[in-house]
Amino acid sequence: MRIALPASPRPLWRPRSIRGRVTALVAILAMLLLVPSGVLAGVVARQELTNAGWLDARRAADLMADADRAGKVTAPIITSSVPGVELVQIVGPDRRVIASSPAAAGLPPLIDTWPSARDPQQDMQTCANPRLGCIRLAAIRVSSAPDSNVVYAGDQVRWVISTAVFDALFAVQVAALIFLAIWATWKITGRTLRPVEAIRTELAATNVHDLSSRVPEPAGDDEIARLARTVNSTLERLEKAKDRMEQVLATQRQFASDASHELRTPVAGLRAQLEEAKMRPQDTDLDQLLDRTLGDVDRLQAILTDLLLLAKIGGGTPNAMEDVDLAESVRMEVSRRSDRLPVQLRLAPGVVVKAVDTQIARVLTNLLDNAQRHARRLVFVEVRRDRESAELVVADDGDGIAEADRERIFERFTRLDASRCRDRGGTGLGLAIVRDIARAHGGTIEVGVSHAGGARFTVRLPLAGPPGVPEEPAPEGAMTLAAFSVR
Numbered sequence: 332m333r334i335a336l337p338a339s340p341r342p343l344w345r346p347r348s349i350r351g352r353v354t355a356l357v358a359i360l361a362m363l364l365l366v367p368s369g370v371l372a373g374v375v376a377r378q379e380l381t382n383a384g385w386l387d388a389r390r391a392a393d394l395m396a397d398a399d400r401a402g403k404v405t406a407p408i409i410t411s412s413v414p415g416v417e418l419v420q421i422v423g424p425d426r427r428v429i430a431s432s433p434a435a436a437g438l439p440p441l442i443d444t445w446p447s448a449r450d451p452q453q454d455m456q457t458c459a460n461p462r463l464g465c466i467r468l469a470a471i472r473v474s475s476a477p478d479s480n481v482v483y484a485g486d487q488v489r490w491v492i493s494t495a496v497f498d499a500l501f502a503v504q505v506a507a508l509i510f511l512a513i514w515a516t517w518k519i520t521g522r523t524l525r526p527v528e529a530i531r532t533e534l535a536a537t538n539v540h541d542l543s544s545r546v547p548e549p550a551g552d553d554e555i556a557r558l559a560r561t562v563n564s565t566l567e568r569l570e571k572a573k574d575r576m577e578q579v580l581a582t583q584r585q586f587a588s589d590a591s592h593e594l595r596t597p598v599a600g601l602r603a604q605l606e607e608a609k610m611r612p613q614d615t616d617l618d619q620l621l622d623r624t625l626g627d628v629d630r631l632q633a634i635l636t637d638l639l640l641l642a643k644i645g646g647g648t649p650n651a652m653e654d655v656d657l658a659e660s661v662r663m664e665v666s667r668r669s670d671r672l673p674v675q676l677r678l679a680p681g682v683v684v685k686a687v688d689t690q691i692a693r694v695l696t697n698l699l700d701n702a703q704r705h706a707r708r709l710v711f712v713e714v715r716r717d718r719e720s721a722e723l724v725v726a727d728d729g730d731g732i733a734e735a736d737r738e739r740i741f742e743r744f745t746r747l748d749a750s751r752c753r754d755r756g757g758t759g760l761g762l763a764i765v766r767d768i769a770r771a772h773g774g775t776i777e778v779g780v781s782h783a784g785g786a787r788f789t790v791r792l793p794l795a796g797p798p799g800v801p802e803e804p805a806p807e808g809a810m811t812l813a814a815f816s817v818r
Contacts, residue, residue: 350520357516361509369505373498385454388469391416391484392452396473399480406430413484418466420483421473429480441483442468448475456488463487526555530562542570590638590744594631601627637760640693641743644767652772654795655686657714657721664695665712670703677713682721685795690768697761698725698788705729706785716794720774723790728783737778741766765790 346352391413398404399421408419408430417434420441428440435441441460446453451472458465468485530546537544545566548559601624608615658678665674684691695712702710706727713724732740739745744759765788769776774792781787 350517350524353520354513354516358509358513361512365505365508365512369501373501385467385469387413387416388467388485389452389454389471391419392469392471392482395419395421395482395484396471399473399482404430407436408432415486416484417486418463418468418484422481422483424478424480438462441466441485442470444470446470446472446481448472448477448479451475523555526559530559534562537566542566542573590634594634597627597630597634601631634760637764640764641760641767644690644764644771652685652687654683655688655691657682657684657691657723660688660691661695661712661714661723664692665699668699670699670710672703672706672708672710674699675709675711677711677715679715682714682716683795684721684772684792686772686792690772694765694768694790695723695725697765698723698790701725701761701788702727702729702786709783711781711783717791719794720791721794723792724787726781726783726787727785728781729785731780731784732778732786740778741776 346355394413395404395408404421406429408421417432418441419432420435420438421429421431422440423429426440428438431438438460441463442455442457444453444455453470454468455470456465456467460466465488466485467488468483471482473480473482526547526549533544533546545563546559548563549556604620604623604627608620658680661676661678665676668674699710699712702725706729709728711724711726713722713726715722715724741762743763745763766776769790769792772792774790776788776790779787779789
């Protein structure tokens with residue numbers, strides 16, 4: 332039984348592009364920051380203007396009170412000493428106007444509030460006089476005496492700068508700042524993400540069969556530039572991997588064709604011999620038949636063994652590698668063999684490589700088999716150190732290999748014409764195995780001309796430890812204390 336879980340609610344509106352999301356986020360943040368800031372700024376500005384109006388009124392009232400105390404007040408009061416304060420009255424204790432400014436001439440006391448001796452100065456606002464509208468006043472007692480005069484100073488409230496128009500001005504400024512933030516974010520993110528769109532377009536147009544195209548790399552070292560370089564590096568690796576895969580597939584197809592051809596011949600011969608023996612058993616020599624069929628089976632087994640080894644080597648770097656002393660490995664391998672021609676050795680001690688011992692032995696076996704197959708009188712094996720590499724040299728005094736064939740002989744199932752085709756049981760895979768083992772161990776193999784005019788195979792492998800002092804190779808024909816012959 333399945334229980335359906337409620338789907339998570341989807342947002343009502345969400346921009347699809349990163350550019351739209353960043354712009355929407357900046358718009359929200361701008362509104363969250365600028366709207367309260369604009370409101371607060373408007374409140375503070377209005378309060379400052381209001382305080383400024385009160386300060387002007389207080390200052391004018393103080394100056395007029397000082398003049399009244401000094402007896403310098405004239406009636407009418409010609410002008411206020413503070414600009415912007417037009418309404419000034421001096422009122423006696425009997426609530427009679429003693430003197431007033433021209434703007435307040437003929438008016439009763441501007442307000443009924445009368446400052447006390449304990450609170451000689453008061454700020455107030457009144458809208459009782461229809462003629463004047465709302466006015467803001469500062470009232471101050473001239474002295475603390477009971478019969479002290481009171482000075483009123485102030486002016487009409489300027490609604491144009493203190494109400495809706497003033498708030499609208501701040502609202503327009505906040506809206507303009509929000510729009511500017513949104514527009515700048517849209518433009519900047521668009522320009523910033525333009526290389527990303529170019530990368531996306533180029534990747535969308537990339538054909539899996541043609542990975543040679545590259546995305547444009549913007550200048551600089553920011554995240555997008557590093558992304559473009561990484562994408563190009565990935566495309567380059569994919570292109571190389573594709574090329575290698577095509578080479579591997581081509582090699583496998585050729586290998587399968589060659590292997591089927593090589594296996595078909597001994598299988599066909601074996602079948603023909605068995606069918607002939609079945610049809611004419613009275614004319615068949617059983618011992619000869621068994622010898623021939625066993626020979627064919629041995630050849631099939633050798634080919635299959637070599638094929639399995641090549642497949643194993645082609646899997647990459649071999650595992651379970653250990654230090655192998657090439658000189659000791661050569662001595663042990665040569666001592667187990669019973670060859671038709673003597674083997675001359677020149678072995679430098681202490682030449683150690685990191686390798687699989689059995690595979691190094693297989694390299695030597697295949698090279699010795701090849702040399703014994705084509706040599707006339709002598710096979711030569713040398714182990715030496717050359718700078719940072721170990722060298723294993725196997726040479727013979729046969730007919731040699733033509734320069735045009737020195738690369739082809741390492742191909743699988745390749746046999747040369749003329750004198751080097753005297754195959755005595757070879758599978759055609761020996762030198763291919765040697766090359767693949769050398770490459771798997773980070774080494775190389777090359778073929779040249781020996782001192783005696785035959786073939787000279789040189790396998791170079793990296794040394795296992797720190798490189799020693801290079802040694803000068805001795806001539807092939809000379810014998811040293813480290814050299815001996817094995818038959």
